[in-house]
Amino acid sequence: MSAADLKAILLEKSVRTGTFTLASGKESDLYIDCRVTALDPVGANLIGEIGWAAVRERIQSEGLAIDAIGGMTMGADPISLAIGMTSARQNPDEMIQVFTVRKEPKGHGRGKQIEGNFKEGDTVIVVDDVITTGGSTLKAIDAIEAAGGKIAFALVLVDREEGGRQAIEARGIPVLALYSRSTLL
Template identity: 60%
Template sequence: MSLESDRAELAQILRTKSVKTGKFTLASGKESDLYVDCRVTTLDARGAVLVGRVLHDLLRKEETARGLSIGSLGGLTMGADPITLAVAISSSLAGEEKPVQAFVVRKEPKGHGRGKRIEGNFTPDQPVVVVDDVITTGDSTLKAIQAIEEEGGKVAFALILVDRQEGGRQNIESKGYPVVAAYTRADLV
């Protein structure tokens, strides 16, 4: 399948399963006429395959454009988790010599063991990509970036499945982190 057909199919799954209209209170406390629950798509068998392909392609294009070598990607649990793994699997299935690795950022440091905030294949000496499923205000993405930087990581850019176009991109970019989104509200509504 072509990337163009993958993008179209993924957009249709998002529209069917994840995009809801009505009256909603968001995590930010804001009222909205749109709710986007990407987990329904990212945890769908076909949706996960398509998310991996589409975002893997975006990651590699942005990496090349910036002259970087991305070692790993991850974001704040739970929204980023299935996306991160889907992209890493897609990278491996593409036969890459050095597939991108996945990590998870906990909301709080682990309360036992080594007390880690970042789990998985995080290497602070390589540029990393922060992942999020949906951005509205950008606060959860910025929280993940802060945790990554506190552990010595350098965030190259944010890779987002859906940008709700409600100021989140501008908030993240105003802090110096480029945002690459697969879809925007306008693409899906």
């Protein structure tokens, strides 16, 4: 299994052309729903393998110590979990924990906005499935930083190449995209 196999699944299951209104309110000729691929057992395994290889290379080349991986629910959840599971299976000594960021703090219990394996002081990778403007990734970054987390870099499955990468990098957070609009299409 390879990046070409994951690309084929993304193109078959997740990429649609036509006229669409995006979460940002912008109209686009392209709609990408990565959840369909990320929730497919083969797609999830490929995301785990390819994502972990890319993350591990970045960690090693930059000498990073990463505690956890996660992002805004729901798009980031299956991607983060697939990569975390692959890290545990392939490199138990380098395993990274997984968390999720709620859109709003929970209205009961401990009132947390970040759930799972995250604690103040952790250095994390923030994940998103698709970036267009970068808005949802930046919202996750704000929540993580407000909870005392440090962002090493952002990992996205697909960069639509519509300014999101630049908006995230303007915050001083490098973006690692597994695919971009131009490499996917």
